[in-house]
Amino acid sequence: MTSARILVVDDEADIRGxxxxxxxxxxxxxxxxxxxxxARTSRDRHQPDLVLLDIWMPGTDGITLLREWQASVAxxxxxxxxxxxxxxETAVEAxxxxxxxxxxxxxxxxxxxxxxxxxxxxxRKRQAATRQLSVAVSAPVGKSRAMQQLxxxxxRAAGGDAPVLLVGEHGTGREAFARFLHEQGxxxxxxxxxVVASALREADAESMLFGAPGGAPGLLEQAGDGTLFISExxxxxxxxxxxxxxxxxxxxxxxxxxxxxxxxxARLVAAAQPAVEQPPAAGAxxxxxxxxxxxxxxxxxxxxxxxxxxxxxPDLLRHSVDRFxxxxxxxxxxxxxxxQNRLRNYPWPGNxxxxxxxxxxxxxxxxxxxxxxxxxxxxxxxxxxxxETLVKQDLLSLxxxxxxEHFERAYLQQQLLLCQGKVGQLAKRVGMERTHLYRxxxxxxxxxxxIPDDAEG
Numbered sequence: 156m157t158s159a160r161i162l163v164v165d166d167e168a169d170i171r172g173x174x175x176x177x178x179x180x181x182x183x184x185x186x187x188x189x190x191x192x193x194a195r196t197s198r199d200r201h202q203p204d205l206v207l208l209d210i211w212m213p214g215t216d217g218i219t220l221l222r223e224w225q226a227s228v229a230x231x232x233x234x235x236x237x238x239x240x241x242x243x244e245t246a247v248e249a250x251x252x253x254x255x256x257x258x259x260x261x262x263x264x265x266x267x268x269x270x271x272x273x274x275x276x277x278x279r280k281r282q283a284a285t286r287q288l289s290v291a292v293s294a295p296v297g298k299s300r301a302m303q304q305l306x307x308x309x310x311r312a313a314g315g316d317a318p319v320l321l322v323g324e325h326g327t328g329r330e331a332f333a334r335f336l337h338e339q340g341x342x343x344x345x346x347x348x349x350v351v352a353s354a355l356r357e358a359d360a361e362s363m364l365f366g367a368p369g370g371a372p373g374l375l376e377q378a379g380d381g382t383l384f385i386s387e388x389x390x391x392x393x394x395x396x397x398x399x400x401x402x403x404x405x406x407x408x409x410x411x412x413x414x415x416x417x418x419x420x421a422r423l424v425a426a427a428q429p430a431v432e433q434p435p436a437a438g439a440x441x442x443x444x445x446x447x448x449x450x451x452x453x454x455x456x457x458x459x460x461x462x463x464x465x466x467x468x469p470d471l472l473r474h475s476v477d478r479f480x481x482x483x484x485x486x487x488x489x490x491x492x493x494x495q496n497r498l499r500n501y502p503w504p505g506n507x508x509x510x511x512x513x514x515x516x517x518x519x520x521x522x523x524x525x526x527x528x529x530x531x532x533x534x535x536x537x538x539x540x541x542x543e544t545l546v547k548q549d550l551l552s553l554x555x556x557x558x559x560e561h562f563e564r565a566y567l568q569q570q571l572l573l574c575q576g577k578v579g580q581l582a583k584r585v586g587m588e589r590t591h592l593y594r595x596x597x598x599x600x601x602x603x604x605x606i607p608d609d610a611e612g
Contacts, residue, residue, distance in 0.1 A: 159275050160184040160201060164194040164217070165209040165237065170260070174207060177264055178271065191215035195371055198224075198232070205275050206234045208254075210245055218249055222354050223363065223371065225253040233278040235270055237262075252354075280483045295332065296474045297467030301459045305332070308456050313340035318403070318423040318451045320388075322432065323458030326508030329426035330386060332458060337382040342422060345381030348374055352391040360395035361411060364402075368412040375408060378421035388427035388451070389442040396447050399423075403450040425451050461503040461510065469495045471507065475514040485518040493528035501535060564599045571601070 161183050163174045171187040178185045186201050188194040190212055198206065210217040221234055236249045236257040249257065255274050258267055295302050295309070312319055313336050321329040330349065337347050355363055366373030374383060385391065391399075402408050403423070407416045431448065435441045441448075461468070472490050479485040490498070503509055513534060517526055571581055578596075582589040 158182070158184060159204040160186070161271065162186045162188065162194065162197055162201065162203040162206045164188045164191075164206065164212070164220075166190060166212045167209075170209070170237075170262075174262070174267070177267065181268065183271075191220045194220060203232055204278060205271065206232060207237055207258075207271075208234050209237045210249070211239065218245065218252070219359070221249055221252055221254060222356070223359075225351070225354060233274045233281075235274050295328070295335070297464060297470050299464035299467045301464040302467060305456070305458065309336050310339060312336060312454050312456060315340075315454065316422055317453035318425070319454045319456060320448075320451045321424065321426040321456050321458055322429055323426070324428065324460050324506055326506035327458045327460060328507045329458050330384065332456070333382070333384045333424045333426065336424065337384075337422075342381050346378050346421075347382050347384065348378040348421075349384045349386065350374055352385050352387045352389070352395070355392060355395040357392045357394045360392060360398060364395070364398055365408050365410050373410070375402070375419065375421060376410075376417070380420040381422075383421045383423055385423070385425045388425045389431050391443065393444075396444050400444070400447045400450065403447075423451065461506045465499045465503075468499045468503075468510070471510055472498065472514060475511045476518065479515055479518050485515070486521055488518055488522070488524055488526050491525045491527055494526050494531045497528055497531050497535075560599065563595070564601065567596065567599065567601060 161178055163171055163178075163185060164187075165171045165174070166189055168189070171189065175185045175187055186197050186203065188197050191214060194206075194208070197203075208217045208221060215223075217236060221236070224234065233255040234253065236254045237260060238245060238257055239260045255277060256270050258270050295305050309332060319333075319336065321332060323329050333349075334347060337343065350363075362373065364373050364375055366376055398408075402419050405416075407418045409416050427443070431443050461471075469490070472495065476487065476489065480487050498510075505512070517530070517534070522530070567581070567585070570584055571578070578592065579589065582592045585592070587595070
């Protein structure tokens with residue numbers, strides 16, 4: 156028998172009763188709620204291990220409630236969506252917002268029980284990993300100059316109160332660095348609230364940030380004198396940008412329906428892609444308004460892509476193995492020297508996140524204790540699509556002739572763009588005789604004939 160606690164949220168009383176009876180027979184403790192308000196109260200009071208959440212409900216629907224919980228509740232409780240006919244696509248979309256799975260109505264008892272067991276097992280593993288990480292938040296891993304510099308920058312910024320902007324590619328570990336920043340400063344032990352920028356929708360950004368009368372407290376209140384971390388700043392809707400700018404300019408906010416302003420006590424940390432700092436194309440609107448970006452850029456920390464400190468890959472591999480073995484009880488395996496050397500020369504387009512996902516797959520799959528070069532080559536076989544930029548392409552997976560042609564084509568195409576299509580300038584730039592350059596462009600399939608004659612210098 157299991158004593159896991161499950162919250163069932165559905166506006167149909169017969170469905171609630173049926174699911175409660177089924178799960179109670181299996182030994183689960185079951186609470187039920189008929190709408191979003193009851194669900195919020197029950198979740199706050201009972202702290203369930205799993206929530207079964209119906210999509211269609213009067214008032215606040217399941218998708219909106221899921222988005223609210225993902226943005227403001229940090230208890231790690233998994234959510235499984237329940238969907239009727241014709242709403243499967245919506246349920247799939249819900250998994251992208253954070254739901255771990257969905258079951259379709261009319262309910263299959265066997266499918267329901269399998270889904271519940273799988274979701275609870277996954278939740279236990281994630282909570283174990285979280286507990287392992289919370290024992291001691293480690294500094295960025297690696298001995299490279301890049302990581303030494305980042306550690307020093309984080310240590311200097313940790314003691315301040317000014318907003319911090321972490322700029323880096325997707326998957327570089329910006330959230331982990333934000334948590335490290337939080338734990339190394341005077342706000343350690345205070346709340347660390349993480350919100351995905353796209354979750355602050357135009358329609359409900361104000362209530363999610365400031366709270367609504369009779370509803371859950373807003374993110375700023377929940378963060379208290381801790382840290383509010385906003386990931387993927389470029390996805391922040393205009394309404395949320397306007398509200399945040401007002402908070403930063405005034406140093407506080409007014410709760411919806413309130414009469415007394417609240418002071419801004421939390422430190423604001425945001426993460427963004429490098430493109431956020433680039434000026435928009437002529438006539439285009441910037442993804443993040445310039446005045447808000449200026450406020451958030453009081454301290455800017457740049458998180459390098461993994462390819463820029465590839466010498467740390469062996470340390471990152473060992474660190475990831477230890478985390479998964481200790482935190483999730485996955486079987487121990489180690490990377491052989493040939494495998495480590497191969498991965499040091501892989502461009503890692505998905506950065507540290509891709510490395511950790513690969514380590515997890517290899518441990519879950521099991522096999523010989525030493526992970527061989529052959530096993531790594533199979534993993535990397537189709538890892539990087541041809542559309543990736545040259546610096547992210549895995550040329551070591553190609554034969555010498557193919558790799559050389561691949562490099563020359565990408566190199567000359569990029570140089571041609573820098574020369575604004577002028578082949579004469581290209582010849583000077585790359586140090587090639589013009590006739591030979593024409594032959595090379597033809598052999599590589601680079602179309603230069605569409606360039607007007609008067610465009611060449």
